[in-house]
Amino acid sequence: MTVPVVQAAGFAIADSPIGYGKSLNGAVSDKLFYNIGGGSVISQPATRSHLQHLGGLNLGWSSDLMCGNFDLKTTVGNQLNGLTSGFKNLMGEVIQGATGAVASLPAMVIQRANPGLYEMLTNGVLQAGIAFDKSQLSCQNMSQRMMDFSDSSKWTKAALMEEYKTLVNTGNGDAVGTTQKMEVADGTQGSNWIGGEKRGGKGQKAIQPIRDLAKAGFNMMNNLPANSHANVNHTQCNGAACQKFKNSEEAAAAVVRVLGDRSVRTCTDSRQCTSGGTEDQPGASVAGTGFAPMLEEATRTNIEQLMKLVSGENAPTIVNLAKLKTGSLMVTRGVIQALKRDPDSGALVSRLASELAMADTVETALTMRRMLMTGQAEPNAAAQAQAMAESDRRIATLDREITALKNEMELRRAIAQNTALTTLEREQNRVEMNLQRQSTDNTDSRIHTLSVPPKGREGQ
Known part of the structure; x- marks a missing residue:
């Protein structure tokens, strides 16, 4: 794979081996390079890939956890017949034949034939009904508690x-039927x-x-319907949002x-809410990449x-x-x-970009922040406490x-101006303290003095 290189103004800027930042060729002042931060503003992004949606988990309630599956007839029958502890356990063997009597005789016949048995059965039904209501209330309370643990x-x-x-x-005013x-x-x-x-239900x-x-938020900022897909x-366009998107x-x-982001479905049994694509499945989520890839792309465009x-x-x-x-x-x-005109334009261009x-x-980030905050004001969304907490x-x-981003930019500048600049300054000081002097030499003067005898040897 070839490394892309952009050449201009007598220097070249190519992708560095680490994949981010730029390697510079041409006139570069070391002191200038480190004074402006020593390279890129921030480090390379952790990933340049678009992260995929994670598969949805079965976060819905199974149908056997629904309190509405409790059956009153089954409860009373089991109570009377001793399949569950209750009426028969309390009465012992007083009405051992209750099962056959209940199954074969109407209530009126039982009352006439055996008033005592009828009273016992009536009390048993009442007791079973109370136990049913108590169990259902316990189920509902447990449901509420379990819901508190899952967003x-x-x-x-x-x-x-x-x-x-x-x-x-x-409804028709029937409280029991509605319940x-x-x-x-x-x-x-x-x-x-x-x-x-x-949204969130079956087929939705x-x-x-x-x-x-x-x-x-974007639509509300641009006076469009909340669910609009239209271009502005x-x-x-009268703001930063429509200028960027x-x-x-x-x-x-x-x-x-x-x-x-993540996907939310409202079905108690998540298997009933599987319409849509991968991103619509119950519990599906996608992780964010942060701003580093966006910053790298903008830097490359600017360079x-x-x-x-x-x-x-x-x-x-102005256009360019x-x-x-x-x-x-x-x-x-x-x-x-x-x-x-600057001989070190290579380093300056890279840093300026x-x-x-x-x-x-940063401006894009602030625009995104404002979009989310504006979206929170949508009445239907504002009524959902969990939506407000998530946003x-x-x-x-x-x-x-x-x-x-701010901290890394400042930290990298501080690091670049620490040891590297100190090393360059010490080298400059050594040069200034140990200057090499070279005397001038006149070749013509040396030729003219060849015929002149050295001192002390005249007359020899």
Whole structure:
């Protein structure tokens, strides 16, 4: 594989062996090189690959954990027949024939034929009903506790609450019937999400918190519907977001590439929510790469463009200068002219390209931050506490990434100006203290003195 080399202005800049930064050929002042930081602004990125989505995990609740699967008839029958501890264990052998009696005689016949047995059975049914209600309540309490340990289950809980609200509002006033329907709710109807769209349920798209919030934020900042995919017309662009990204899809993809994201489904049984691609599967996630790859790409673009400007291939016009990735930090014609005249322009171009890329990357990071914060204001998203918690966590990660870029830039500059500069300064001091003097020699004068005898030998 050949190493790409860009040549201009009497020097060459090629990819260094480590894959990041530039190796310089040509006039380079060592002191200048280390004074400006000794190379690239930050180190090479940990990876240049687009990270793949990790396979979804079965994070949904299995159907046998649903409290609605409890059956009252089975509970009462088992209580009366002694399959579970309860009524028969308490009454012992008083009604050993209860099974046959219950199975063969209507309740009225039992009451007339054996009032005592009828009373015992009635009490047994009541006791079994109480035990059933107690068991179901314990199951519901355990369900609530288990949901507190899983963030995905919180989304499911929110979807179930929405189903319950719908049942109450559309029911016929039957509290018991509504409760029974709620007990078998499974979250397949999804949850209200950005733009009022149902997401996360059966046959629906997954909820992807960071991607969806970034899209909504971009659209809201450009006066578009929250779920719009339309491009922003350049005549209507009035901010940094639409200058960097054409539409919400492009903006969201950039945010996810940096910060990562995950997919959320609301079904209690995750096997019911498998619609969509790999990124829509329950529990699927993708890790972010951070800002280093973005910074490296911007640096490479700036180096190539600066080379063309310094070499004279491109004139330093407003249009050509605008091709540099600089954020709001502008490069003037005077800077290009100064680089043309500088014998150490190779080192200066490389460092300037990195610093301009850093300015562009930080501005992009702040734009992403604002998009996420704007997306949090979307009413349907704001109503989801878990969505706010997830986005707050990613915003905190973004802030740490920005701080890490700043710290590494300052640290590398401090390191470059430490031992390396001290070594160069000591060498300069040694040269100044041990100057070599060379006397001038006049060849013509030496030839004229050849006929003159040495002193002390005259007359010999």
